[in-house]
Amino acid sequence: MRxxxxxxxxxxxxxxxxxxxxxxxxxxxxxAEGCFIPVEAFPFxxxxxSGTYFWDVDGNRFIDYMCAFGPNVLGYNDPDxxxxxxxxxxxxxxxxxxxxxxxxFAELLVDTVHTADWAFFAKNGNDVTTMAVMAARAYNHxxxxxxxxxxxxxxxxxxxxxxYPGILEEDVRHNIYVDWNDFEGLAKVFEENRGQIAAVIxxxxxxxxxxxxxxxxxxxxxxVRKLCTETNTVLVIDDVRAGFRMDxxxxxxxxxxxxxxxxxxxALANGYNVSxxxxxxxxxxxxxxxxxxxxxxxxxxxxAAGIACIEKMKRLDMPKILIEKGARLKDGLIEKxxxxxxxxxxxxxxxxxxxxxxxxxxLMLHQEWVxxxxxxxxxxxxHHNHFINAxxxxxxxxxxxxxxxxxxxxxxxxxxxxx
Amino acid sequence: MRxxxxxxxxxxxxxxxxxxxxxxxxxxxxxAEGCFIPVEAFPFxxxxxSGTYFWDVDGNRFIDYMCAFGPNVLGYNDPDxxxxxxxxxxxxxxxxxxxxxxxxFAELLVDTVHTADWAFFAKNGNDVTTMAVMAARAYNHxxxxxxxxxxxxxxxxxxxxxxYPGILEEDVRHNIYVDWNDFEGLAKVFEENRGQIAAVIxxxxxxxxxxxxxxxxxxxxxxVRKLCTETNTVLVIDDVRAGFRMDxxxxxxxxxxxxxxxxxxxALANGYNVSxxxxxxxxxxxxxxxxxxxxxxxxxxxxAAGIACIEKMKRLDMPKILIEKGARLKDGLIEKxxxxxxxxxxxxxxxxxxxxxxxxxxLMLHQEWVxxxxxxxxxxxxHHNHFINAxxxxxxxxxxxxxxxxxxxxxxxxxxxxx
Numbered sequence: 004m005r006x007x008x009x010x011x012x013x014x015x016x017x018x019x020x021x022x023x024x025x026x027x028x029x030x031x032x033x034x035a036e037g038c039f040i041p042v043e044a045f046p047f048x049x050x051x052x053s054g055t056y057f058w059d060v061d062g063n064r065f066i067d068y069m070c071a072f073g074p075n076v077l078g079y080n081d082p083d084x085x086x087x088x089x090x091x092x093x094x095x096x097x098x099x100x101x102x103x104x105x106x107x108f109a110e111l112l113v114d115t116v117h118t119a120d121w122a123f124f125a126k127n128g129n130d131v132t133t134m135a136v137m138a139a140r141a142y143n144h145x146x147x148x149x150x151x152x153x154x155x156x157x158x159x160x161x162x163x164x165x166x167y168p169g170i171l172e173e174d175v176r177h178n179i180y181v182d183w184n185d186f187e188g189l190a191k192v193f194e195e196n197r198g199q200i201a202a203v204i205x206x207x208x209x210x211x212x213x214x215x216x217x218x219x220x221x222x223x224x225x226x227v228r229k230l231c232t233e234t235n236t237v238l239v240i241d242d243v244r245a246g247f248r249m250d251x252x253x254x255x256x257x258x259x260x261x262x263x264x265x266x267x268x269x270a271l272a273n274g275y276n277v278s279x280x281x282x283x284x285x286x287x288x289x290x291x292x293x294x295x296x297x298x299x300x301x302x303x304x305x306x307a308a309g310i311a312c313i314e315k316m317k318r319l320d321m322p323k324i325l326i327e328k329g330a331r332l333k334d335g336l337i338e339k340x341x342x343x344x345x346x347x348x349x350x351x352x353x354x355x356x357x358x359x360x361x362x363x364x365x366l367m368l369h370q371e372w373v374x375x376x377x378x379x380x381x382x383x384x385x386h387h388n389h390f391i392n393a394x395x396x397x398x399x400x401x402x403x404x405x406x407x408x409x410x411x412x413x414x415x416x417x418x419x420x421x422x
Numbered sequence: 423m424r425x426x427x428x429x430x431x432x433x434x435x436x437x438x439x440x441x442x443x444x445x446x447x448x449x450x451x452x453x454a455e456g457c458f459i460p461v462e463a464f465p466f467x468x469x470x471x472s473g474t475y476f477w478d479v480d481g482n483r484f485i486d487y488m489c490a491f492g493p494n495v496l497g498y499n500d501p502d503x504x505x506x507x508x509x510x511x512x513x514x515x516x517x518x519x520x521x522x523x524x525x526x527f528a529e530l531l532v533d534t535v536h537t538a539d540w541a542f543f544a545k546n547g548n549d550v551t552t553m554a555v556m557a558a559r560a561y562n563h564x565x566x567x568x569x570x571x572x573x574x575x576x577x578x579x580x581x582x583x584x585x586y587p588g589i590l591e592e593d594v595r596h597n598i599y600v601d602w603n604d605f606e607g608l609a610k611v612f613e614e615n616r617g618q619i620a621a622v623i624x625x626x627x628x629x630x631x632x633x634x635x636x637x638x639x640x641x642x643x644x645x646v647r648k649l650c651t652e653t654n655t656v657l658v659i660d661d662v663r664a665g666f667r668m669d670x671x672x673x674x675x676x677x678x679x680x681x682x683x684x685x686x687x688x689a690l691a692n693g694y695n696v697s698x699x700x701x702x703x704x705x706x707x708x709x710x711x712x713x714x715x716x717x718x719x720x721x722x723x724x725x726a727a728g729i730a731c732i733e734k735m736k737r738l739d740m741p742k743i744l745i746e747k748g749a750r751l752k753d754g755l756i757e758k759x760x761x762x763x764x765x766x767x768x769x770x771x772x773x774x775x776x777x778x779x780x781x782x783x784x785l786m787l788h789q790e791w792v793x794x795x796x797x798x799x800x801x802x803x804x805h806h807n808h809f810i811n812a813x814x815x816x817x818x819x820x821x822x823x824x825x826x827x828x829x830x831x832x833x834x835x836x837x838x839x840x841x
Contacts, residue, residue: 024528024540025542048519050513050521051514071717074516093499103439123444137587146592169557171596274515276695300448
């Protein structure tokens with residue numbers, strides 16, 4: 004049996020953090036988030052990262068299946084991306100007038116992403132999902148936005164829930180929520196709100212939290228596309244999470260349809276701070292008309308990094324590599340689970356797989372198993388999809404499976420199977 | 423007479439940009455923005471930057487008084503900030519678990535900013551102004567927000583105007599607009615909306631566009647502070663633009679009052695991508711309760727850069743230096759203007775001075791003069807405040823005054839003074 008991680012320094016640092024930072028650590032990575040119960044199994048602070056690993060402040064090394072929640076796609080500190088960034092930094096980063104790297108990057112996205120006639124750059128995924136909704140409303144002068152239940156499109160008021168702190172009823176008044184994969188439900192909503200729906204916004208498939216991830220039914224997207232076209236409704240794909248891990252031409256392309264607007268962020272520049280809205284020509288003037296900018300949005304270093312990242316992903320056919328690695332991991336995990344009598348469900352794209360032990364509807368068994376993996380240096384998370392990066396080696400997959408097996412064994416001993 | 427800049431390559435690159443980027447160049451820096459009329463005097467793309475200069479793609483050098491619209495406070499590519507960033511980048515930037523640099527940075531801000539009991543980090547100024555408004559609404563369960571006319575608080579729907587493209591009436595329904603420095607007007611609004619005002623949001627002084635910048639009247643802020651305290655209204659200071667160029671303890675401190683929440687961005691990390699919301703203890707739990715995060719928000723490189731930037735600014739008493747440089751420039755510019763019979767008004771803090779030739783209410787004379795300056799390598803802008811950075815030397819100021827004089831002379835020849 005492997006030695007279990009100790010998190011003494013992480014806890015000491017968290018005590019410092021709590022004094023000067025609301026929640027201590029915010030977002031998914033803090034102890035306040037349900038995704039990370041049981042918190043005692045997780046480190047709070049990292050010291051360094053390289054390739055597919057990070058080391059926490061106690062010196063524990065993790066094979067990292069969260070990849071900074073997506074941005075790490077080529078491996079932490081990828082030499083090609085970092086070299087491009089370093090060269091640009093010597094020239095300039097955040098300067099009064101933008102660098103032509105901005106044009107180069109836009110041209111590269113237009114060449115790469117099949118639905119992109121143009122690109123607009125910002126900083127957060129949330130910046131571009133918000134811009135997409137504003138663009139749709141400005142384009143067809145309608146108010147209502149259709150979401151699929153289980154969605155996540157960022158943290159602006161319009162995309163939160165009415166009962167969340169700080170959100171007004173007015174912020175979400177024109178939001179309509181439809182079940183994922185329910186085309187009839189969607190068609191009904193269009194019928195009931197004729198001429199009022201500005202946009203449908205959706206992830207390319209349902210990769211929400213706390214539930215198995217779900218692909219579109221056969222023909223679903225084609226029917227949605229047709230309905231949007233017929234009603235002059237803007238179809239927005241939020242590819243912030245899945246983008247470039249399924250298909251470099253966009254996840255809409257993977258499923259054989261074309262979005263009107265598509266939002267990218269995480270895997271766009273291997274961790275350098277940039278997001279992008281890409282779209283169709285018919286929306287270019289509308290996007291130009293919006294009042295939308297920010298202090299760092301024209302910074303050249305993330306553009307240079309993004310160019311190097313996309314070029315490398317194209318050269319290596321990256322989604323194929325990531326999907327193949329994820330598929331091997333998936334098969335191995337299911338096999339290890341079966342050995343100890345667990346029904347491990349692995350859903351979504353193998354390059355951003357979601358895990359659930361289905362034997363226990365409370366999900367507590369799943370949390371126990373994840374905790375045992377993390378304490379042994381394999382950084383899984385409880386109820387959020389994972390991410391594969393290019394630096395994950397065969398040895399890392401083998402080590403992951405060995406740890407997973409040990410974790411299944413420990414959990415099974417604690418919860419013997421009824422016979 | 424100096425040779426005038428030629429912008430052949432800037433124009434060629436803009437033609438490329440227009441094809442793949444909405445507006446070609448967006449924000450203030452694009453030809454679509456009123457601030458930059460007449461566009462023929464300005465370059466569109468920079469090649470490199472160092473200290474107080476940037477060079478455009480045609481090789482023209484500019485003494486840059488826009489400082490990337492604020493972020494450049496110590497000089498482009500400041501060696502101390504860049505070294506701190508480089509060292510952190512070798513360890514890790516955007517990693518699954520945050521670095522303890524986040525805690526160090528929060529502690530430093532709590533030590534530096536007098537109203538800060540805690541700090542929360544994001545990416546855009548807009549992220550933290552939006553968070554401030556959400557926090558206020560979550561705290562006192564009210565909806566209305568008071569703005570001072572002429573404000574700018576970012577680009578989220580709640581802070582735009584109803585007639586802007588993509589904005590709904592619902593987005594701004596609870597906004598109340600009061601004249602700057604009109605305490606009686608504000609008190610009346612509070613009276614009429616008793617128990618309904620969540621927050622007052624304001625810049626520390628009115629540094630809006632297209633108008634002379636205006637300091638608070640004597641006692642104005644103290645009366646506003648008292649009114650907010652008595653009514654349990656959250657007082658939010660948007661120090662994104664002026665922050666650290668007036669007072670390292672916050673621009674509220676400069677004017678002798680305490681905000682409840684204060685928003686920082688531009689000068690926080692010398693161009694590295696980070697913003698911060700700081701605030702009082704009584705709002706810490708509320709801020710913790712908000713659903714608010716982003717893909718790159720825990721990145722360590724901007725934290726390391728921000729620490730180096732703030733520490734250097736404290737060591738050098740930076741606002742004093744910037745204000746002194748700005749004051750000398752201001753005196754010189756007014757003198758040169760007088761020599762040719764122009765009434766040049768210089769308003770706002772000298773470290774972020776606003777310029778206007780008052781002889782012509784259409785502002786066209788001012789635009790002509792700015793254009794002549796820019797064509798001679800002094801990068802002023804028409805109707806937006808400017809920014810001073812620490813690398814601006816006595817020689818740069820002398821060169822600026824020589825260029826300004828030549829520009830006044832040219833404009834005067836074109837528009838002889840009536841006698």
